[in-house]
Structure formats: C-alpha cells, structure tokens
Amino acid sequence: AQTVTQSQPEMSVQEAETVTLSCTYDTSENNYYLFWYKQPPSRQMILVIRQEAYKQQNATENRFSVNFQKAAKSFSLKISDSQLGDTAMYFCAFRRGSQGNLIFGKGTKLSVKP
Amino acid sequence: GAGVSQTPSNKVTEKGKYVELRCDPISGHTALYWYRQSLGQGPEFLIYFQGTGAADDSGLPNDRFFAVRPEGSVSTLKIQRTERGDSAVYLCASSQGLAGVQTGELFFGEGSRLTVL
Numbered sequence: 001a002q003t004v005t006q007s008q009p010e011m012s013v014q015e016a017e018t019v020t021l022s023c024t025y026d027t028s029e030n031n032y033y034l035f036w037y038k039q040p041p042s043r044q045m046i047l048v049i050r051q052e053a054y055k056q057q058n059a060t061e062n063r064f065s066v067n068f069q070k071a072a073k074s075f076s077l078k079i080s081d082s083q084l085g086d087t088a089m090y091f092c093a094f095r096r097g098s099q100g101n102l103i104f105g106k107g108t109k110l111s112v113k114p
Numbered sequence: 115g116a117g118v119s120q121t122p123s124n125k126v127t128e129k130g131k132y133v134e135l136r137c138d139p140i141s142g143h144t145a146l147y148w149y150r151q152s153l154g155q156g157p158e159f160l161i162y163f164q165g166t167g168a169a170d171d172s173g174l175p176n177d178r179f180f181a182v183r184p185e186g187s188v189s190t191l192k193i194q195r196t197e198r199g200d201s202a203v204y205l206c207a208s209s210q211g212l213a214g215v216q217t218g219e220l221f222f223g224e225g226s227r228l229t230v231l
Contacts, residue, residue, distance in 0.1 A: 004156075035219070043203060045157070045222035091156050095220075101147055101170060102207075102220055104156035 002027045004094050006105035013082045014113055020067075021077045021108050023092030029053075031097050034068065034075045039089040039107070048090070051075065082112045116140075118223035120206050126229045127196055135191040135226045139208030145169075146189050147220060148181055149205040157205055163189060196230045203227045 003026045013019035025034070036048040051059045051068050059066050063083075067076045079086055089109050093102040119138040127133050139146050145164055149157035159173040163183045174180075178196075183189040193200055204227075207220040 006156075037222075043205075043225045043227075045205065045207070045220075047219050047221075050219060101159040101162050101173070102157075103159065104149075106154075106156045 002029070002094050002096065002103050004092055004103050004105040006092055006108050008108045009106070010109045010111070012111040012113055013079075015082055015084060017082055018078060018080045019082055019110065021079075021090050021092075021110065023075045023077070023105060025073050025075065025092070025094050027073070027094065027096070029096050033095040033097075034066075035093040035095070035102065036064070036066070036075075036077045037091045037093060037104075038086075039091060040087075045091070049077065079110075084112050084114060086110060087112045118206055118208055118221055120204075120223035120226050122226055123224065124227045124229075126231065128231050129196060129198060131196050131230075133193045133196055133228060135193075135204050135228070137189045137191070137206030137208075137223060139187065139189070139206070140221055143208035143210055143221070144186070145209045146183060147207040147209075148189070148191050149207065151203045151205055151225070153202075160191070160204075193228075196228075198230050201228055201230045 005024045032053045034051045037045045038048050049061045049064050063080045065078045089107045091107045092105040095102050121136045147162045148160040151157045161171045161181045166186045178194045180192045203225040205225045207222045209220045
C-alpha cells in the first residue's frame with residue numbers, strides 16, 4: 001500500500017523569505033504522480049504543483065518548485081518570496097498512474113508572518 | 115459548471131438521522147471522488163466513480179455509507195444512522211478520467227461540513 005508522510009505539522013516563515021516543506025512517500029509503483037495541494041480556510045483544495053514520476057526534471061510554477069528525489073522517495077516543496085496569501089495548510093499527495101484516488105499526507109500548516 | 119459544487123455547505127444533524135450530501139462535478143469530467151477530512155487530518159479516500167459505476171469503494175468505512183452517480187454526473191453521498199464520529203468535512207473532486215487529457219489533477223469542491231450532535 002502507498003503511504004505519504006509529512007513530518008512537519010507546522011512551519012512559519014517571514015514574508016519574502018524562502019521555506020521548504022518536506023514529504024516522503026512509499027510505493028512499489030514505477031508510474032505515478034505527485035502533487036502539492038494548498039487548502040486555505042475556505043476548505044477548497046487548490047493544486048499548487050504536479051510532478052510526473054517519469055520526468056527527471058523538477059517541476060516549477062512561478063514561486064513554487066519541487067525537489068523530486070525518486071530513489072529516496074522524497075518530494076519537497078520550496079516556496080520562494082513567501083507572501084501572506086501563502087498562509088494555508090499544504091498537503092502532499094500521491095496518485096498511482098493517471099487514474100484512481102489520491103493518497104494524502106496529514107498536512108503542514110504554513111504561516112507567513114509580516 | 116465552472117467548478118465542483120457541493121451542497122449543503124454545512125449540515126447539522128442528530129445522531130441516528132439520515133443525511134445526503136450532493137456533488138456536482140465539472141462538466142465533462144468522467145471521474146468523481148469522495149473524500150472525508152477530519153479535523154487536523156488530510157483527506158481520506160472514500161469512493162471513486164468512473165462514469166456511473168463505482169470503480170473503487172474500498173474507502174467506505176462501513177455499510178452505513180453509500181454513494182450513487184446514476185447519470186454519470188451528479189453524485190450523492192448517503193449516510194444512514196449517523197454517529198458523532200461521522201462529523202467531518204466531506205470533499206468531492208472530479209477529473210478528466212479516461213476521455214480527456216490525463217494531467218492526473220483532481221479538482222475539488224469546497225466541501226460539506228457535517229456535524230452530528
């Protein structure tokens with residue numbers, strides 16, 4: 001069975017600084033997707049960034065980038081130039097292939113301080 | 115619609131009552147998912163539909179929980195004889211499924227918060 005582990009229940013960062021959120025996963029699959037979702041108080045999960053396991057290049061979306069280490073089964077999220085609007089819960093998620101359900105970690109609560 | 119819509123936004127009920135939660139996915143999305151999120155936890159998978167049929171219902175906790183998607187669009191999650199432990203936010207998501215471009219991404223609604231007194 002696949003599992004996703006986020007070892008940091010809470011993190012804080014000063015506005016404009018950089019922060020890295022950790023995620024590790026366990027799977028025997030070779031074809032899978034990894035995601036970081038953001039959940040603000042509105043409850044709606046919003047996709048931040050996506051990584052296909054077969055791609056060696058780390059995904060980047062503006063201020064958000066990942067460090068994908070397939071052999072180590074690690075998938076960390078780096079947020080550069082943190083903004084107050086980045087304050088939210090962040091969930092790492094795993095999906096086997098391109099179908100089927102997402103498996104989520106327990107989340108990291110990120111607070112960006114002015 | 116433009117996004118995944120869930121109703122009601124909030125539902126308060128008494129222990130033992132029957133509850134229905136509705137999800138209207140993004141138009142054209144063939145795959146639909148239900149998750150349950152307890153306070154301070156990540157979402158836990160309940161059931162996944164591909165079209166009208168349940169492709170995977172392994173996450174349903176017991177036979178009090180049931181979900182349908184009769185026309186392959188709107189889905190209803192049904193909870194019988196509710197218990198206090200059922201209190202949680204129930205999230206619905208949809209994705210392109212087999213017919214569209216596979217991005218792997220799920221699009222979520224804002225959830226239905228269920229409180230069982």
